[in-house]
Amino acid sequence: MKPVCRLLLVSVFGLMLAHPLSISGQWNKKPYTEWSEKEAMKLLNDSPWGQTHTFTDMSKSFSTGPGSNPSASSTPTADASVRNVHLRVRFLSARPVREAFARMIELNQKSKIPEQFAAQLKAFVARGFNDYVVVTVDCDSAESKQELQQVQALLNNRTTADLKNNTYLQSGIQKIFLEEYQSPKSDGLGARLVFPRLVDGKPWLTSENVDIHFYSELSSTYKVDTRYKVKDMIYQGKLEY
Structure with missing residues (x-):
């Protein structure tokens, strides 16, 4: 993706905390x-292709190091002493997720998008993922920049070796372990976690499966756990993941 596209992606994501996600x-x-x-x-944060895992700390001191004990919660509270960090887990290889990113960029433009940039967005949306499933993990927090920076540092410092044995996609009894971890780039999409799409030459997930379970131990404290219903991941007649 060209630098201008990356910058615009980053610029729109700050809007995500300013609006409730209550509509269907x-x-x-x-x-x-x-x-x-x-x-x-x-679609990006609360949908069949994008889920949010929230870590909540009730104390005034919040740390990703030893001794911290934030708990995972799906319902943030308004208490001023409570600090939340939201991890957004999205299937980038699912076309609707890429469409949502592209749409956010379009909506953020005050003038008509240049033709060259519009072509780049269309190429981003239409890109194929025939061999891989790509999950992105990003984070945000409305309570404290310091806590957000701590989790961002964790995402920036992880490696494939750190995560390959404790990060997987699961459907039924089948677990597909991480193939490659890519730390966040300047495009604003978050960290990329790459998994094989094929097992023995065939897709390991079909519409016959019930759900997909994403699990990753980013650290001993931050264990990300999200689930997606396969029947709801049908988009324009195709299973998108």
Whole structure:
């Protein structure tokens, strides 16, 4: 992705905390170019292809090191002493996720998008993932920049060797372990976790499966755990993941 596209991706994600995710997305009922900002953000953070895992710390001191004990929660509280860090887990290899990213960029533009940049966005959306499943993990926090920076540092410092034995996608009894970890780039998409799409030459996930379980131990404290219903991941007649 070209630098200008990366910068614009980064610029729009700061909007995500400013809006509630209460509406029901109707992503299959209209083109992504007609999605509202709320619909695009809901797809990224609370949808069949994008989930949020929230870590909550009730104390005033928040640390990713030894001795900290944040708990995972899906319902943030308004208590000022509570600090939340949200980890956004998205299937980048699913077309609707890429469409939502592209739509957020379009909505953030005050003028018409240049033709060359529009072509780049279309190529980003249309990109194929025939051999790999790519999950992205990003983070944000409305309570404290310090805590956010700590988790970002964790994502920046992880390696494939650190995660390959404790990060996987699971459906039924089958576990597909991490093949490659890529730390966050300047495009604003977050860390990329790459998994094989094929086992013995065939897709390991089909519409016959019930769900997908994503699990990753980023550290002894931060264990990310999200689930996705396969039947809800059908998009425009195709299983997208």
